[in-house]
Each structure stands twice: as structure tokens, then as C-alpha cells.
Amino acid sequence: MAATQLTATTVPGRSVPTFEGLRPSTVKIASFVPLKQGLSQRCFRPLVVKAVTVVAPKYTSIKPLADRVLVKIKELEEETPGGIFIPKTIQPKPQFGEVVAIGEGKSIGKHKVEIGVKPGTQVVYSKYAGTEVLFNGANHLLLKEDEIVGILETDDIKDLKPSNDRVLIKVAEAEDKTSGGVLLAATSKEKPSIGTVIAVGPGPLDQEGNRKPLSFSPGDTVLFFRLGGNDFQGKDGSDYMALRASDVLAVLSS
Structure with a gap:
């Protein structure tokens, strides 16, 4: 029987949010050739999915609306200080960037609340925050201000200044042995959920637009939601974790 071939097809990415001036991304289906008789091994080309919304070159600016912020993503280094090359395909998803544009803020009740970060500020944002767009040849994120974890003006996470209801915790090291004296292998150690508070944000906003201070302070030892x-x-x-105050379960004391 003669072999048939399905050629590559481009399907519009209708599920991707679109805005005026933004061109939706496409999903490219890889070509597939059915096996001929006598072949014992299948061979497929990978499926390529491009989820970034591309802004056409004729548009020279993006103005975020309401409490949204445009952040230019900081690309990770492809080489470690020791000279080891790390391909982008296996690098962790970036969580750092620079604010390049902000919206006018939001209203809480009768009060207008301006955005607390300015263009040029270096920020850390939530892992799965925002909508990724390709603008002026660089990757950006359009996200809500509440998705910003904090401001980081150095290259060390311990200097993070948490935003809103966020808190920075230095995670306690896992125990090497059980209470009965049994040594634990590194692979069997339970992920610790206890740590020391390093810094806290100013707190969430109430209905009057005022900040509500958090119920714990730097130096406190806390139990937190590990996920x-x-x-x-x-x-x-050391390991650090930046999370919402609602993920802190209790304050521990001796």
C-alpha cells in the first residue's frame, strides 16, 4: 500500500488572549509520515507549541490598564560561574524582571489605589503569573500588581523586599536523623515546612484602602504550607521561600 503524508499545518491559537494590536500565536503541527512495511521503529518529529503573543513591530508601546504592570523578563544565564553550559530548554522558568510600564491603579470602594512600583524597578513575580508577550524583540509579561512577589535591588534573594501580603522565609534544613536516632538518606528526608521569617510586606489593603499589618515579624520561626x-x-x-501570609500556618516558640 502506498504511503501517505500529512504535511505541516498552521492552526490559529484561538485560546490565546488577544488585545488590540496583538497578533495571536500559532500552533504548528509537526509533519507525520506513516510507517512503511518492514520498519520496526517509529520516528516522529516533535510537536512545537508557541504560546507567546507577538506584538507587531508597527506598535511601539504598550500601556497597561488598571492595576496591570508590564515587566521585561530577565533572561537566565546559559553558563554557570563554573563554565557549565545550561541549554534554555532545561532552565527553570524565569521569575525576575524589570518594570517598564504601569497602569493607573485600581479602586477599592471609594478609594483610588495607585500602583506601588515604578518603571525601572527590579521585581520578582509569581511562577505562573501574567500573559507572556514578545515585544520589541524581548519577552515581557503583562501581570497584575498583586502577582509581584517583591522588589529585588541586588542579585541575592535574601535582600528581597516583599510586596503586599508576601513574606520571605529562610527554610530550615531537613533533619539528618529521626527522633529515635535513625539516620535518613538525602532522598528520604521530608521537605521542611519550618523556617525563619526574613522580611514581610506592608500587608494587604482593607476596604478603606489602608494596609493591614501581618501577624508575624522578621525573626519569628513559622510553620508554613510547603507547596x-x-x-x-x-x-x-540556603533555601528561601517567598509566599503569601495566608500560607503561614503558625508561629513556633520554645
């Missing part, structure tokens, strides 16, 4: 927030490694080799 929440953004995790980082500091220059000192």
Missing part, C-alpha cells in the same frame, strides 16, 4: 510560593537558593547556599 505554596516561590522557592529560591541564596548566595549563602
